[in-house]
Amino acid sequence: MKPKRTLVGLPVYQPGKPLEEVKRELGLSEVIKLASNENPFGCSPKVWESLKEEESFTAMYPEGLAPELREELAGHLGVAPSKLIFGNGSDEVVQMIARTFMEPGDEAVMADITFPRYKTQTVIEGGTPVEVPLKNGVHDLKGMARAITERTRIVWICNPNNPTGTIIRREELESFLAEVPEDVLVVMDEAYHEYVDDPSYPDTVSLLDRDPRLIVLRTFSKIYGLAAFRIGYGVAAEAVVTELNKVREPFNANRLAQRAALAALGDQDFVRRCFEANRDGMKQIQSQLDEWGLPHFPSQGNFLLLDTGRPAEEVFQCLLRKGVIVRSGAALGYPTHLRVTIGNEKQNERFLDELAQCLGKRRD
Known part of the structure; x- marks a missing residue:
């Protein structure tokens, strides 16, 4: 049986190597995973308390529109509830957008290099990805504007960008939007929004009222x-959300995920603590990299893309054997780089200790 034509040659997405798999393969008892940009502090304790309320509802389908979570999140963001759509992770909202607005022969403009699911979903729908190279790890918005044609339906922007962690700033985005035709959607994927501390980062949600072309993606x-619960969301004009709901699976955000997200949203103190710990951890790793003279992109996420000066796969495997899982830049378009998630203080120290050994560096 043959697959649909658009799937021929399409690669399978390769996530960060699972912690359990590494333990089994290498016979290690202590492994740390700094590969998938997960929160090393877990989730708010309030999540586990709230899940007890779902014990008697496990046999029931969830409410498709997530009304409780919708109301709370709308209040948190300052938008109308009708402007929200939920997904099984924001990845599913990416899929919904492509399924709703892309047809065979259409084009979608995106960066090269960025989150790969934009390209994958475009290709699955029979569209053509138009990739514009990054400039110093940052989206080249002027180049992306020039790449828009009469066949362009969507522009994908990952901000902060994965895997570089770089951002585009408010003035740059507003200038870009002024050049984009009215019939082209601009999707701002802000999965790492809560980690950003740069004051020039655009407040995209506030732009929605005057720019119905925008779709903002975020995640829990x-x-x-x-991450284990798989729940993310999109914020867009009500007319856009109406169209997206036509392709949304009826029960795509499960009951436990909705309840967990509701509790997590209500604990902003936990979010602030994670933000501060990430900022401290970023400085902890950056200062050592600077001392070693290893270049790295100025990240506004919870990860760093650093240049080891050696083949990435070689360093990745060395760390793996020592029980430290990171992402090899070879799979991300940066053949001498590693992408490392910012962990807790102890995890960061272990990463630096093991990296020092792999690279023949000294730690004072």
């Missing part, structure tokens, strides 16, 4: 620590 998988 990162700073909220709910």
